[in-house]
Amino acid sequence: MKDEPFKISAAVSDDIPRIAELERLCFSEPWSEQSLLSCCKNPEYIFFTAKDEIGNIAGYCSMRYVL
Numbered sequence: 001m002k003d004e005p006f007k008i009s010a011a012v013s014d015d016i017p018r019i020a021e022l023e024r025l026c027f028s029e030p031w032s033e034q035s036l037l038s039c040c041k042n043p044e045y046i047f048f049t050a051k052d053e054i055g056n057i058a059g060y061c062s063m064r065y066v067l
Contacts, residue, residue, distance in 0.1 A: 006058060011040050011047040018057045019049070 011019065016037045023030035031039075039045045039062055050059040 006050040006052060008048055008050055011049045011060060011062075013037060013040060015049050015057060015060075016040060019060050022057065022060065 016033055019036055020030070020033040023036070040047050045062055045064050047062040048060060049057050052058055
């Protein structure tokens with residue numbers, strides 16, 4: 001089986017600056033770094049990063065439980 005190009009893992013506080021940078025590059029109304037950090041620490045959210053083989057964040061996703 002071929003190695004996966006990205007490692008999916010839970011986001012941590014140290015990931016937030018790079019995630020915020022990606023937000024600014026991808027969206028016309030990006031979430032603030034503080035909003036992303038709050039999300040990362042909130043147990044109602046699931047927050048993941050996709051990192052390449054040297055640990056650079058290439059993508060991320062967050063989801064919120066709504067039940």
